[in-house]
Amino acid sequence: MSGLSPFQDSIAARLAPHGLHLRGTARFRQGEGGPRLDGGQTARSVLLIGHVGGSMWPAFCAWRAAQPDRGGDHPLDRWSKAVIGAIGEAxxxxxxxxxxxxxxxxxxxxxxxxxxxxxPLGILIHPQYGLWHGYRGALGFAEELDEGEVHLSAAHPCGTCRDKPCLTHCPVGAVAAGRFDVAACRQFLAADPDGAHCMDKGCLARGACPVGPEYRYPEGQLRFHMQALGLPPG
Ligand code: B12
Ligand code: SF4
Ligand code: SF4
Structure with a gap:
């Protein structure tokens, strides 16, 4: 992103050492459904924060190794709250x-x-990062902040992807356009505890997408996300 105000640049600079990126700014007009701020008003701007590829993985792993309980049951959420919460407070x-x-x-x-x-998998695809990105938090403000330049004039990659391999690589057919059979997926993951398939290599459907291969998550991160997905609901 560019075309940001010095304020947004300063937030991006505080995120950078943690491998997090300021992904963009969502702006809401009056009555347009912005989220509620702590003070009770409605947000006019939301800064979206996320990772691209394995960008946050080294910082997260270093933080986790320093925690007496290795970050508890939901270490990535706890780390995200520590990093983004501090910026929110400041x-x-x-x-x-x-x-x-x-x-x-x-x-x-x-x-x-x-x-x-x-x-078709439901998750958003980025023309450069492909399916290898995610969101770790967002900051809401009462003010209208700059939108910045959104560099997404590139065509939607799925529109020109003829074979759509993401729809044919799931071993149990858990993914179809517009539908994700989470029970079938979790059953397969639970029956594959030694990680011969997705648990170790990451979701095969996601991995079949040809966009942004250089942003594919490192192995440890793939396993971490798969373990989270394999947990029973609750
Ligand atoms: C609940 C949840 C799940 C549930 C159910 C998902 C579902 N399909 O219903 C489970 C546990 C199964 C799940 C799985 C995964 N999830 Co999930 N999930 C969420 C969560 C926490 C809430 C979703 C929600 O209900 N939002 C509330 C509604 C109101 O928000 P919304 O933005 O308006 O929601 C829109 C979209 O969700 C969209 N949508 C929802 N389902 C589908 C399905 C299709 C086919 C399409 C086209 C659109 C679509 O329509 C909604 C209405 O506009 C979000 C985080 C979040 N807060 O959004 C992550 C989130 C959506 N998940 C994410 C990811 C990456 C995954 C996994 C790949 C995780 C993994 N371990 O690798 C898998 C695979 C998902 C898949 N193939 O669909 C990312 C997506 C990032 C991206 N690139 O888009 C998110 C944003 C989390 C994050 N931290 O970044 N997830
Ligand atoms: S494999 Fe093709 S259709 Fe599927 S997510 Fe990737 S670009 Fe889109
Ligand atoms: S993790 Fe494996 S079983 Fe689950 S949707 Fe992806 S390819 Fe299918």
């Missing part, structure tokens, strides 16, 4: 996190802020 923003219920519409915000579109 800037007077309200912080939101993707895994905190009630779920905030992170994907809708990403569509607004980055112009992304959904892949």
């Amino acid at each position: 800037t007077g923003a309200t912080a939101y996190y993707p895994s905190d219920p009630p779920y905030q519409p992170f994907q809708r915000w990403a569509v607004m802020a980055e112009g992304l579109r959904p892949s």
Whole structure:
């Protein structure tokens, strides 16, 4: 992103040592459904924060190794809150996190802020990073902040992807356009504890996508996300 205000640049600079990126700014007009701020007002701007490829993995692993309990049951959420929460406090923003219920519409915000579109798998595809990116938090402000330049004039990659290998590589057919059979996926993951398939190598459907191979997550990160997906609901 560029064309940012010095304020947004300063937030990007505080995120950089943690391998996190300022992904974009979603702006809301009055009455347009921005999230609620801690003070009770409605946010006019939401800064979206995320990782691209394995960008946050070294900082997260270093933090985790230094925690007596290795970060507890949800270490990535805890790390995200430590990093983004501190920036929120310093800037007077309200912080939101993707895994905190009630779920905030992170994907809708990403569509607004980055112009992304959904892949057949449901997750948003980025023309450069492919399916290898995600969101770690967001900061809400009462002010209208600059939108910055959204560099997404590139065509939606799925529109020109003829064979759509993401739809044919799941060993149990858990993914189809517009549908994700989470029970079938979890059953398969649970029956594959030695990690011969997805647990070790990452979701085969996601891995079949040819966009952004250089952003593919490192092995440790792939395993970490798969273990989280394999947990029973609750
Ligand atoms: C609940 C949840 C799940 C559930 C159920 C997902 C589902 N399909 O219903 C489970 C546990 C199964 C799951 C799995 C995964 N998830 Co998930 N999940 C969420 C979570 C926490 C809430 C989603 C939600 O209900 N939002 C509330 C609604 C109101 O928000 P919204 O933005 O408006 O939601 C829109 C989209 O979700 C979209 N949508 C939802 N489902 C589908 C399905 C299709 C086919 C399409 C086209 C659109 C679509 O329509 C909604 C309405 O506009 C979000 C984080 C968040 N807060 O958004 C992550 C999130 C969506 N998940 C994410 C990811 C990466 C995954 C996994 C790949 C995880 C992994 N371990 O690798 C898998 C695979 C998902 C898949 N193939 O669909 C990322 C997506 C990033 C991206 N690039 O888009 C998010 C944003 C989390 C993050 N930290 O970045 N997830
Ligand atoms: S394999 Fe093709 S259709 Fe599937 S997510 Fe990648 S670009 Fe889109
Ligand atoms: S993790 Fe494996 S079983 Fe689950 S959707 Fe991906 S390819 Fe299918």
